[in-house]
Amino acid sequence: MNSSTYEIIDSCEDIDFGEVSGLLKYYGLSDLDSDTQRQVFRNSYVTIFVKKKDELIGVGRAISDGISQGAIYNIAVKDEYRGKGIGKRIVDEILKRLSGCNVILYTHPKHIGLYEHWGFRRMSTSYARFPEEKHYEQEGFFTD
Ligand SMILES: CC(C)(COP(=O)(O)OP(=O)(O)OC[C@H]1O[C@@H](n2cnc3c(N)ncnc32)[C@H](O)[C@@H]1OP(=O)(O)O)[C@@H](O)C(=O)NCCC(=O)NCCS
Numbered sequence: 557m558n559s560s561t562y563e564i565i566d567s568c569e570d571i572d573f574g575e576v577s578g579l580l581k582y583y584g585l586s587d588l589d590s591d592t593q594r595q596v597f598r599n600s601y602v603t604i605f606v607k608k609k610d611e612l613i614g615v616g617r618a619i620s621d622g623i624s625q626g627a628i629y630n631i632a633v634k635d636e637y638r639g640k641g642i643g644k645r646i647v648d649e650i651l652k653r654l655s656g657c658n659v660i661l662y663t664h665p666k667h668i669g670l671y672e673h674w675g676f677r678r679m680s681t682s683y684a685r686f687p688e689e690k691h692y693e694q695e696g697f698f699t700d
Pocket residue numbers: 583585629630631632633634637638639640641642643644645662663664666667668669670671673
């Protein structure tokens with residue numbers, strides 16, 4: 557998709573968080589409601605929204621200290637706009653704003669190849685603690 561046909565926005569100001577919440581719920585990335593999602597994005601160091609005219613077609617965010625460490629979450633692109641480089645563009649826009657930081661992410665097991673395709677490397681030393689550990693265990697997030 558020609559990048560002049562969509563707009564990259566990094567501010568939460570004019571974003572409809574109902575759309576953000578809907579998109580992330582639809583793809584199973586987060587089930588938070590729109591007000592909570594607004595808080596989550598406002599509290600993030602980097603937020604990226606992709607809009608085509610008034611339609612939100614992609615989203616992504618990162619938490620960070622802005623200097624040394626960052627973590628990417630909630631990368632999603634609407635079905636009908638996939639395979640056109642928008643997902644990678646969102647990640648690249650985030651990485652640009654985290655320049656100089658070590659950047660980590662975790663993803664669903666089915667997307668591991670995708671992030672390798674986008675230049676990320678698998679780590680052998682990462683650990684996690686999740687309140688809803690059973691769910692992640694069932695989905696195959698843990699190796700132990
Ligand atoms: C993952 C997602 C964001 C990708 O968005 P997209 O706009 O289609 O991505 P892009 O077009 O930039 O890149 C797709 C590229 O990755 C490749 N790819 C896609 N899935 C892959 C996989 N599992 N393994 C390896 N490569 C993969 C494609 O072949 C394509 O390659 P190309 O650029 O060389 O042609 C999108 O599919 C999505 O929103 N999925 C649902 C939400 C989700 O699961 N997000 C990830 C969890 S954090």
